Amino acid sequence: MLVDWVASLYQSVQATFVAHGWPLWVLAVLTAVLKVAGVLVWILLNVLFLIWLERKISGHVQNRPGPVYTGRFGLLQTLADALKVLLKEDVIPAGADRWVFVLAPLVAFVPSVMIWVVIPFSRGVQAQDLNIGILYVAALASFTVPSLLMAGWSSDNKWSLMGALRSAAQLISYEVPLILAELGVVVLAGSLRLSDIIAAQQRSVWFLFLQPVGFVVYFIAALAESNRTPFDLPEAESELVAGFNTEYSGFRWSIFFLTEYANLLGMASLAATLFLGGWSGPFLPPFVWFVIKTYFFVFLAMWIRWTLPRIRVDQLMDLGWKFLLPVALVNLVVTGVFVVL
Amino acid sequence: MIPLGYILGFSALLFGLGLYGALTRRNAIRMVMSIELMLNAVNVNFLAFSRYLNPGDPRGSIWAIFVMTVAAAEVALGLAIILMLSRRQDDIDVDKVHSLQG
Amino acid sequence: MNTTLLAFFIVAFISLVAAWRVITDPSILHAGLWMGLSFVGVAGIFLLLEAEFLAGVQVLVYVGAITTIILFGIMLSDVGEVRVGPEPPGWVQAGAAWHRGLRHAFPLLVAAGFAGTMLGLYTQSGWGQLRERPLELAGLSVGGIGRELFSTFALPFEIASLVLLAALLGAIVLAMREEER
Numbered sequence: 001m002l003v004d005w006v007a008s009l010y011q012s013v014q015a016t017f018v019a020h021g022w023p024l025w026v027l028a029v030l031t032a033v034l035k036v037a038g039v040l041v042w043i044l045l046n047v048l049f050l051i052w053l054e055r056k057i058s059g060h061v062q063n064r065p066g067p068v069y070t071g072r073f074g075l076l077q078t079l080a081d082a083l084k085v086l087l088k089e090d091v092i093p094a095g096a097d098r099w100v101f102v103l104a105p106l107v108a109f110v111p112s113v114m115i116w117v118v119i120p121f122s123r124g125v126q127a128q129d130l131n132i133g134i135l136y137v138a139a140l141a142s143f144t145v146p147s148l149l150m151a152g153w154s155s156d157n158k159w160s161l162m163g164a165l166r167s168a169a170q171l172i173s174y175e176v177p178l179i180l181a182e183l184g185v186v187v188l189a190g191s192l193r194l195s196d197i198i199a200a201q202q203r204s205v206w207f208l209f210l211q212p213v214g215f216v217v218y219f220i221a222a223l224a225e226s227n228r229t230p231f232d233l234p235e236a237e238s239e240l241v242a243g244f245n246t247e248y249s250g251f252r253w254s255i256f257f258l259t260e261y262a263n264l265l266g267m268a269s270l271a272a273t274l275f276l277g278g279w280s281g282p283f284l285p286p287f288v289w290f291v292i293k294t295y296f297f298v299f300l301a302m303w304i305r306w307t308l309p310r311i312r313v314d315q316l317m318d319l320g321w322k323f324l325l326p327v328a329l330v331n332l333v334v335t336g337v338f339v340v341l
Numbered sequence: 342m343i344p345l346g347y348i349l350g351f352s353a354l355l356f357g358l359g360l361y362g363a364l365t366r367r368n369a370i371r372m373v374m375s376i377e378l379m380l381n382a383v384n385v386n387f388l389a390f391s392r393y394l395n396p397g398d399p400r401g402s403i404w405a406i407f408v409m410t411v412a413a414a415e416v417a418l419g420l421a422i423i424l425m426l427s428r429r430q431d432d433i434d435v436d437k438v439h440s441l442q443g
Numbered sequence: 444m445n446t447t448l449l450a451f452f453i454v455a456f457i458s459l460v461a462a463w464r465v466i467t468d469p470s471i472l473h474a475g476l477w478m479g480l481s482f483v484g485v486a487g488i489f490l491l492l493e494a495e496f497l498a499g500v501q502v503l504v505y506v507g508a509i510t511t512i513i514l515f516g517i518m519l520s521d522v523g524e525v526r527v528g529p530e531p532p533g534w535v536q537a538g539a540a541w542h543r544g545l546r547h548a549f550p551l552l553v554a555a556g557f558a559g560t561m562l563g564l565y566t567q568s569g570w571g572q573l574r575e576r577p578l579e580l581a582g583l584s585v586g587g588i589g590r591e592l593f594s595t596f597a598l599p600f601e602i603a604s605l606v607l608l609a610a611l612l613g614a615i616v617l618a619m620r621e622e623e624r
Contacts, residue, residue: 025446100476131585135499142507146479149514153472165518168511175507192585343451343491346562351455351488353561355462355481357554362466365550370471370517374478377509378462381485384501392492399588402497403596406588409504410603414610416509420516421617427520428620 035127039116047261051078054302061306082254090250093156100154105248105255108147111140112262118194119269122279122286126195133194134182137270138175141225144263145171151256152244164244166313170231173320174224180328181218184211184335185274194273201277208275213331215275217324219300222267224320227260228301230308231316268297348389356382367434369426373419380412451491458484463554467547472517479510496585 010031017027052067052075059066067074092101118133120126130136145168152164185207186192189200201207208215224231245256272278272293279286281293311319355378362375384405391401461481468474482505489498592600 097470097472100473130495132495132499135496135503139499139502139507142503142511145511146476146506146514149511149518150476153514153518161518165515168515172511343448346565347448347451347455348488348492349565350558350562351459353558354459354554355485356561357557358459358462358466358550360557361550361553366466368471370513370520371466371474374465374474374513377478377505378465378481381482381505384497385485385488388489388492388494388497392494397587399584399591402494402588403592405497406500406592407599407603409500410607413504413508414606416512417610417614418617420512421614423516424520424618 035117039113039127043113043116043262043265044258046265047258048078048082050261050265050298051081053298054305057299057302058306061303085254086251088250090252096156097154100150102252104147104151104154105252105259107143107150108259109255109262111143112259112266114140115266115270119266120194120198120273120278121290125287129193129195132192133197134186134192134274137266138179138182141175141178144225148244151248155244155248160244167227167244170224170227170316170320173317174221174231174324177217177320177324177328178221178225180325180332181211181214181221182274184214184328184332187332187335187339194278197274198278198280202280206275206277211275211331211335213327214335215271217328217331218271218275219297220319221324222271223301223304224316226263226267226301228264228305230304230311264298264301265294268301269294271297345389345393348385352382352385352389355379355385369419369423369434373416373423377412377416380408384408447491451488454484454487454491458488463551466550472514475510475513475517478513479506482506482510496588 014024014027016022017024055077056066056074067077070076070080092098115137117127118130118136120129148164148167148171152160152162152167155161185197188207188210189197191197191200197207204210245253248256269290272290276293276296278293279290281289284292359375359378359380359382363372363379366372366375387401387405387408389401391398391404395401458481461477461484464477465474465481468477482501486498486501486505489495489501
């Protein structure tokens with residue numbers, strides 16, 4: 001309904017542009033800006049909610065109420081925290097590599113927003129339906145490692161550097177099984193385009209049932225990619241102070257924090273799209289389905305974070321290279337054979 | 342539309358910069374980086390020719406993908422060698438690596 | 444001037460400046476980061492040539508793997524820079540002692556000379572006539588690349604995978620410490 005209204009609005013605006021002879025690239029730029037603004041608002045609102053949700057869930061897992069004072073159910077807690085963080089002094093260490101230090105949070109944040117260009121929110125509601133959808137997401141995710149290395153190196157602090165190196169090793173190790181698990185879905189759907197993948201799931205069943213192994217591999221690897229417990233070694237407070245963002249404070253630190261939750265949300269929505277059929281579902285409007293499925297994964301990730309202990313570095317590497325990678329490869333081969341037959 | 346000559350000029354400039362770096366820099370890591378720049382320029386050429394001479398043909402992309410494979414293998418090996426050098430003699434100046442010379 | 448051409452100039456300029464900084468930046472780590480930027484610029488060129496798949500692979504391989512490995516290598520080897528700054532040949536140093544800027548400009552001059560020579564060669568050959576021919580809008584489909592890769596190029600593809608495997612094993616063996624062998 002809303003979608004149709006927006007589409008008709010776009011049609012009429014386009015007609016106005018053509019009628020007045022205004023250049024069409026202005027319209028293109030205008031739509032692009034509006035899409036970016038929409039995506040940004042979506043991410044910021046969700047991140048505000050996610051942080052509150054995480055604190056509530058952690059509270060209830062640990063048998064305490066979590067934030068309660070600011071607003072109803074403590075809903076305004078994140079807003080208050082955000083204001084506090086923004087008002088703090090923004091320190092750049094004296095020994096820091098200034099430009100790299102300043103750029104690192106941006107290099108981390110921008111790709112995590114750009115991922116949302118291809119995520120389908122609902123039928124036809126997608127900023128741009130790229131034909132390389134999943135590859136695009138994987139390519140953007142690869143910016144994370146350089147950004148962490150930049151942050152760790154430029155801080156001129158051994159904890160930061162150790163955290164960055166650990167984190168980079170972890171992300172590289174888990175990127176391989178992650179992409180292999182995504183490839184299983186791609187082989188089944190026969191396309192990299194996310195809307196095609198959803199259409200393929202509408203024709204058959206959710207890929208969760210056709211790719212159970214791939215799904216488990218994807219989910220574990222995605223948890224590791226978003227640096228969450230049990231894989232939060234890069235920022236293991238008890239060992240490394242705060243990992244790569246030890247020296248970051250105020251606004252820049254909040255950008256890293258924002259990135260972390262934006263990545264979590266991105267991973268969850270991608271999982272929903274790849275394995276649970278995205279926005280498709282009966283009775284409820286597509287967008288509601290999309291939100292429900294995404295938040296299902298978000299909740300799962302938070303639940304796991306607050307119930308499992310952190311694993312050791314050697315266990316982390318063993319799990320990635322000696323378990324997930326072979327399993328993902330076998331899964332891919334079996335899927336390929338299945339599709340050919 | 343971009344004239345083919347512009348793209349070829351771009352890739353030739355990129356290749357020239359990489360060539361200069363690979364020939365004049367004695368830091369092993371910087372040499373590896375320069376070589377990567379050259380390989381990138383080669384990829385641009387492959388793709389440009391394939392897109393302009395025979396637009397629907399995927400072969401230009403395929404050759405570029407092979408070049409990337411080789412580049413990745415080369416960087417992995419090169420960095421392993423550089424790491425070993427830096428452990429053995431605390432220096433990665435390629436002119437000082439002559440322990441294999443007779 | 445149309446937007447594609449404008450975009451091409453911007454992307455090419457960024458990529459070339461980054462490439463120039465790779466060989467002239469005094470800090471080796473900054474050089475590595477500039478290299479990453481240059482790779483992203485080349486991916487932009489691929490996008491302008493309407494090869495989205497290759498652009499994605501370019502970012503994935505060059506930014507995600509190669510830049511990361513090189514940054515890792517820099518941080519692990521911890522040797523910093525050997526012989527800081529560029530060293531042009533003796534005749535340039537003699538002539539340019541009065542002008543330090545030329546030391547940084549020299550790579551650009553060499554590259555420009557090389558590019559000029561190459562473009563001259565291109566125009567000598569039959570490709571010269573292609574200068575004005577616009578890019579036809581026949582999209583490169585991912586499926587087409589895949590089919591060609593696994594039929595005509597199946598053997599090279601397998602050999603490439605063997606090369607990667609050999610490189611992987613070689614890198615592991617080389618990087619092992621002596622006592623671990």
